[in-house]
Amino acid sequence: MTQSSDTLQIDTPENVTFDYDVAGIGSRFLSALVDTLLMILLQVIVFGTLYLVGTQLGGLFSGSAPAWLVAIFSLVAFVFFWGYYIFFEILWNGQTPGKRWVGLRVIRLDGMPVTAAEVVIRNLVRLIDLLPTAYGVGVVTMFVNEKSRRLGDLAAGTVVVHDRAAQDLGDLREKRVTYLERLHPYLPVPDGFPLERLKNHDLEILEGFLMRRGQLPNHKQLALQIMNSLYTRLGLPIPFPWPAPPEDLIVSIYAAVKGRSSE
Numbered sequence: 001m002t003q004s005s006d007t008l009q010i011d012t013p014e015n016v017t018f019d020y021d022v023a024g025i026g027s028r029f030l031s032a033l034v035d036t037l038l039m040i041l042l043q044v045i046v047f048g049t050l051y052l053v054g055t056q057l058g059g060l061f062s063g064s065a066p067a068w069l070v071a072i073f074s075l076v077a078f079v080f081f082w083g084y085y086i087f088f089e090i091l092w093n094g095q096t097p098g099k100r101w102v103g104l105r106v107i108r109l110d111g112m113p114v115t116a117a118e119v120v121i122r123n124l125v126r127l128i129d130l131l132p133t134a135y136g137v138g139v140v141t142m143f144v145n146e147k148s149r150r151l152g153d154l155a156a157g158t159v160v161v162h163d164r165a166a167q168d169l170g171d172l173r174e175k176r177v178t179y180l181e182r183l184h185p186y187l188p189v190p191d192g193f194p195l196e197r198l199k200n201h202d203l204e205i206l207e208g209f210l211m212r213r214g215q216l217p218n219h220k221q222l223a224l225q226i227m228n229s230l231y232t233r234l235g236l237p238i239p240f241p242w243p244a245p246p247e248d249l250i251v252s253i254y255a256a257v258k259g260r261s262s263e
Contacts, residue, residue: 008111008147008159020111020161022147023104025139028160032135034098039080046076085126089119095163105163106153114158122152187244189256197234198257205230206254213247223247 008020050072088096094106094114106114106122114122129138129150138150147159189195209226213219227246231238242249 008109008161020107020159023160023162024148025142027102027104027162028142028148031096031098031102031104034101035084035096036098038097039084043076043080047073050076082123085123086119089114089123090116094119099160099163103163104160106158106160109157109159114156118156118158122156122158125150125152125155128152187248187252189252190239190243190249193236193253194234195253195257198253202230202233203254203257206250209250210254220245220247223250226250 006022006024008022085096089106092100095104099105106119108114108118126138129135129141129152131137135150138152141150141154142148145154147153149159153159205226209219209222213223216222223246224242227242227249228238
């Protein structure tokens with residue numbers, strides 16, 4: 001796992017990299033504002049409903065009404081304060097209505113979805129983040145932390161990122177196959193290159209490079225390293241200089257192997 005100030009990069013054991021844009025204080029404040037307004041609205045509805053029900057039941061709130069009201073309203077407020085975020089983040093896999101509206105999601109630092117235990121931990125610590133008022137401690141912590149993580153996130157091992165639409169594995173596989181099938185070699189395979197000696201691992205490396213080279217700023221140097229390593233493994237003398245750009249040779253070798261396998 002590698003990180004920059006505004007990006008969380010997860011490297012999986014399968015050498016697949018996922019990049020997440022870390023949510024900043026601005027977007028998190030907006031989502032918290034939406035959630036706060038929604039909680040206030042829900043509490044007003046619940047309080048109003050309870051009051052109307054109480055008055056219809058023969059003046060349930062008469063006489064010692066203040067004590068009853070304070071007790072019931074305090075209980076409702078307590079349930080909303082502790083239960084709102086926990087309920088929705090468990091139900092919606094790291095999202096609340098505010099986070100969903102802004103496009104945020106809570107995930108673990110390893111990129112996996114949050115569990116119920118982590119949701120509970122990060123929200124129980126919210127009480128400390130709120131001190132002394134208006135998320136004072138939480139805002140300071142987010143300013144100091146490069147991933148804008150408040151104390152609850154630090155305690156639970158979570159981070160808030162910008163959500164992205166889920167992609168179907170079938171669609172990804174289809175796009176991958178389509179892209180690789182459209183590769184057109186610019187050059188022939190080098191003379192005497194033993195295509196039949198290439199192993200599946202070699203092809204996976206070539207395929208991974210071809211799929212990601214547009215995102216790699218050092219793709220030319222990486223292509224050279226791949227070709228040097230491939231020639232060394234096959235016991236071939238490394239050309240100096242190379243007769244063509246190594247990146248073009250990778251395309252030619254990969255396309256030739258795939259062309260042979262489809263015959």
